[in-house]
Amino acid sequence: MSALEVRDLAVEYQGRRSAVRAVDGISMSIAPGELVAVVGETGSGKTTAALAAIGLLPETAKRVRGSVAVGGRDITGWNRRRLRALHGTEIGLIPQDPTSSLDPLVTVGKQVAEAIRIHRGRHDLTSEVHELLHRVGLSDPERIARSYPHQLSGGQRQRALIAGAIALKPALLVADESTSALDVTMQRRVLDLLDDLRREEGTGILLVTHDLAVAAERANHIVVLQHGTVQDAGPAATILGGGTSAYTRELVASAPALRAPQPRTPIGQREPAGGSEAQAAGIRIRGLEKRFAGAREVLAVRGVDLDVLPGTTHSIVGESGSGKSTIARIVAGLDDASAGSVTVAGMEPSTVAAAAKKREFRRRVQLVYQSPYASLNPSRSIIDTVSEPIFRFGIADRREAKRRAASLLDRMQLPSTLHERRPEELSGGQRQRVAIARALAPQPEVVVLDEPVSALDVSVQAQILDLLDELQRERALTYLFISHDLAVVRQISDAVTVLQHGAVEETGPTERIFTAPQAEYTRRLLEAIPTVDPTLLHH
Template sequence: MTLLAVRGLTVGYDSSRQNRPAVDRIDLNVHPGQIVAVVGESGSGKSTLAHALVGLLPDTARVHAGSVTFNGQRVDHLPDRRWRRLRGRRIAYVPQDPGSALNPLMTVRAQLTEALRLAGNRPLGDNALTEALNRVGIPAPDRVLGRYPHQLSGGYRQRVLLGMALAGRPALLVADEPTSALDTTVQKTVLDLIEDVAAHDGTSVLLITHDLGVAEDRADRVAVMSDGRIVEDGPTAQVLGRPQAAYTRLLLDSAPRPRATRPAAAEPLLEVRDLSKTYPGTVAVDGVSFTLGRASTLGLVGESGSGKSTIARMITQLVEPTGGSILLDGEPIAVGCPRVQFVAQNPYASLDPLMSVGRIIAEPLRALRVGVAERSRRVRELLDDVALPAEVARRRPTALSGGQRQRVAIARALAPRPDLVVLDEPVSALDTVTQAQILTLLQGLQRKHGLAYLLISHDLAVVAASADRLAVMRDGRIDESGTTVDVLASPATPFTRELLAAVPGRLAAPR
């Protein structure tokens, strides 16, 4: 029996300037207890498909053709009132970002109670709430119920969201990039929970993801989307092991692969000695020391809260250390030193939407009192460096894709001609193909300009593909360090072995 049957579904947006629909004549089946992954780049139509299946298309979207049948009932044109009865009880939805999906003004208890009420569950006392949180692997739920979302880690927020979605024991769970913002070990925990629900409760799962490793690890079937259409669909082993479509092969080729060479010794550029940062009641960084060679890359990996980003902020002088020293060419780094630049995680948040791209890139040069003519020449040069056309200088960030925005952020960082660039999760917000393009760009710029990179990431596969050396952080300290190839081949600590084991799929392994 088919639980979800999609036939010829076509969805378009009224505001779109393109004639091509966002979802174009899609056919898709999901059977009871089955996990089906829909994979593809950003803009391929994955999220529009997910929203159409759960009745959450925006007012600007229209179902132009086709049908969606759930458990034998047509649902593609249900009125909102009927959808509200169905969604949360029989069909559940988990969006990508739990930070924006949860109400910041309501406690977990209030939000979970509302979810249980909408799902028609009785009773609604603390026992039911505790059971819902226990079900998604939250220990000591009594301590969580009274908290607000901002008081929880990303992994806990995602588990709360999953607990709310599963409150009505739905027949179908639609999960839209449910782990893309999570570190590797928390990602594994959340995916384990989803897989357990499918195996033990018979819940069907439609898993929307750009991560082929996640699809390979968890899905029974994979459907590959490109430009609104499904270009390949079949059993996971067949689609990922023997791909027929050129686009599927492109996705597979874009997956990050570890380096297999040991780096030559490099002259030290950055020296971090016994660095520490303490906040009231919390030790964020505890006696960290490492060296980064000129024109080389050091990858700093670890779970959320391990201290990686705090180190990045101290090196870029955004946070003052409590103790220790940071030396560049043997001298303490001064505040505002142009030789050290920063590229942030989220290109959507790090660029001023009211400024033109040209002005954004020129901003550091203006601070250094570079003349107007030289600034204009340098902007053109930098856009060429990051493979963007000169006309982009006149556009604003809102008119660019995520990958283009990150190229702009990189160009801005390169404007003062730095020796060191600190990259804090520079590709985590991007799909696999765009990730590969940005990582390739960074490697090319490193060779051209002799740049040193401190690459901070929770994604061990990304760091393994880019870094000469690797340092693994845990609880504010470096748990293990060495050349990337040595750490990957022979991890010395249980924690590093746990991180490696949590990397999804064979796609993280060397070719």
């Protein structure tokens, strides 16, 4: 008996003009204790196929043919009320985005306990919730349970979602990009937990991911989707070898973790970019501290010194909660430092309170947020989202602003057919590309990128990283790059700073950090990167 059996599944979305076929003829099977990974580009139908398999399609989507069986029972025609009885007990879902999946008005502990209460009745679940939070790698489960989602980092919120999904030990677990928001050490811990569930409980797992290295390391079977159809399916070794399609070979070739690192040209040997006025557009941080008040004061950033040379990319890496995003927000002028000094593009964020100075700072320093779901106005078309800052900062009139926005969106691989759509009509990766385009639109000098490619599949990720590098050379842009993806960091960075518990463990040129780390903590991070047997790769 299969944990999941999908046969000839087809799903359509009803758009404003016509129906769009998102999934067309997908078949797959997951045995108890087996992990099947579904990979493919953004918009390939990965998430739609997963949601259709467990009866959680949105109102705008409908199954047009095919069948789905869970645990040997055909649930194809079941309504939401019947399906609700299966969710939590027999089917668990770890959704893609923790920001939109957690109720901001309810503590994390109550949300983790919700499924247990629904199926077991009301009783004290405090110790059970603490154990679940501890199991997913949250070291202070009592505090986490009392916290509201906005008080946690993105990775902590993601692990809380995982705790809720596994609470009742479902026979089938659907993990939709469940580790994309996690640093490498937490990713390994969560993947190990999923392996434990497979081994101890016989849980069948459907893993939707754009990370081919994770799929290759953990999956029994990989399904490759493109435009809603299956391009390849087979054991991991077969897919890594290039499978049977050109598309699969392109995906494997695009994955940063599966490629040999290409060292960047040393800074002093590069052709000068932009004008001399851009050379002031670096970042200088001295003695930075950030304290968060509460029942117990938290020192999130402690004594950080950091120099980002003009026209270079400096990455900050570290585990979830290490202070990476806090530093990003302070540099971008969205949070105040508790102590220390910060200079960005020749301006101090703490002194730009006056409207004119704040406006100038906002034009010169832009931030790409971690979550594309929360950072885009749902009522605006994407062409308006990107053109608005061009017009508002007085760079061009509305007509020219739209022309420039269209050109930038095209460079982001977002064609004109998408320009009038709103964020809800785009995939997660497409939303993130809009967010990057909006940040680049007012021609900033410094761009703070907080997990900018974490939502992107490997082929689009490679395109965006190449584009960021191209734009940096054209405009002498300075990037502060926050990421948990060490393969991406190695590809794009000139220098790297490693954080732990808000303090700098070590900093230095990228290749030195990766090939000769000085700190034990850095070595542990590097050891946690998913590993793939190089002899399996297609050459």
